[in-house]
Amino acid sequence: MAYLAIKNLSKSFQNNLVLDHINFEIEKGTFLSLLGPSGCGKTTTLRLIAGFEHQDEGTIHIGGNTIDTLPPYKRNIGLVFQSYALFPHMTVGQNIAYGLEQRNFTKGDIKKEVSKALEMVQLTGFENRKPRQLSGGQQQRVALARALVIKPSLLLLDESLSALDKKLRVDMQIELRQIQKEVGITTLFVTHDQEEAMTLSDQIAVMKNGKIVQMDTPQNIYKNPVNSFVASFIGQSNFLKGRIKENSQFVLQNGSTFSLPQQDYSLYNQEEYIISVRPEKIRVDQTRPSYPHIQGKVKFVTYIGNLSMYLIEALGHDIRIQQQNDSYRDQLKVNDEIYFSWNASDQSILTE
């Protein structure tokens, strides 16, 4: 069995099924992000693991042992809350020492561990400050140090970086990841921010309505989303809904037809499919190419410095295309007639 194994975990609040038979396993040292829109059950999953709520069904194993019957204070799980939850009446040093005191460390050992933990989060010399005298990012670090100093078997973070402003958040992401790797701690990180999940994680579990829709590495999820929800939640994508006919013809719902890139489509039957293509995977030609393509007209241009986003009108749909602004490539202008296409390996054929 994997280091952390969640089996058939279910939880309802007042007959409202919030977690619906969740299953996942991760190996020791893995950084897993639970990613999903607000209300999909991420926090509930963490609270079940931490022991603040109890599941209706299912089991949680850490290191091969079930923790289902243990109260929160015996689970040995480190927690970083979104609000940091630093004890306001204690100094930074006392906050970090708190967990060690519960484990009957000697005074000397506590002192040593606290200063090591502060050094790890680059807050040496802040022992005697009160939490309210720290900035948001510093409080965040104290919370992390406090959770890690007890050497927990698992680290849980619930939207812990969301309260920070953008720049600080990115710095903290990098720092968090570095510390996590250094300590080698198995980590479960909850977020609704896909960029954050991509930056930090070894694995991402995308959740929706109390279920895990897809769990994989960030690269695989981005490249091979299992459905349009995942494709649109992680990054942007163009979706074309229709049926695949013989000769690689694709008939959209509105009746317009185009040729799909070369590939074996015999596996696909007569049902409706959704073709998903990322905006940056689309190739643009200004003269008609010989390979399968679609003709369109530029409707709107957004310049983002190194990139440009184009909104293309084609097949009665709005198609988004993203291009690098290279010196050898001309910027497209509104009303330009263009021809676009993509490689078979860059499209996902989805059923929902």
Place this chain on the structure above:
Amino acid sequence: MNKKWWLVSPPVFLLISFCVIPLFIMVYYSFLSDGTTGHLTLQNYLNFFQKGFYLKLTWKTISTSLLVTIICILIGFPMAYIMAKVINSGKNIILIAIIIPFWTSQLVRAYSWQNLLRDGGILEIILRKLHIIGPEPLGILFTQTAVIIALIHIFFPYMVITIYMSLEKMDTSLIEASKSLNAGPFTTFWRIILPLSKPGIISGSILVFVPSLGVFVEPRILGGTEGSVIGTVIEDQFFEIYGWNFGAAVAFILLMIVFISTTVLSKFAKEEV
């Protein structure tokens, strides 16, 4: 002078004319030998401090108020905690149930307690039915116990509500953080919940302790011959004996006790939060 000052002048005027001036008049009376005319003297204060009777009464008043305060904390804290952190629904109903007695006159409540607590009264009947007491009479009415019960009933809403507010304000994730750091329920209570609700407990204590010092209705109606406290002495002096000068002196001493205890308690609240 700043023009804005005039905005607060009506309340200031009211405060001065109906609160500060009467207070000074009272203090002045307390130094007069007789009525509104006599000569200046310290005799009223000497009378108080030289008689063991009054000192004992002072101690009794303080200890009773202290006991009422402590019992209010012991009952009020768990109640406030349950309301703030345990239950999700029904808080408002409990709050209303706590506040409703406020709308009844203190006098009416005192007489109700007389009925409940008297020998052969409702409490005695219930306790006997439950076999908690034997055939002997209850014997609570006209004792200090009856007074304490009534005072707790009157003042404990202040305690519950102030503690409730401080617990409600406290982030529940602090309790969870403590538990996640391997602290059991007892340690969590002692090191996190209690220190963080200290300001609430202390304001509640001031709101219970201070008015308990000055009560006279309950001791009269429920305390019988044992009932005298400083409050009843003052009332007697002003309304029965017309010893205004001594009455004013005792009232001023009570005010000093209030002032000192409030200061000490507030100091407590400010420490290390």
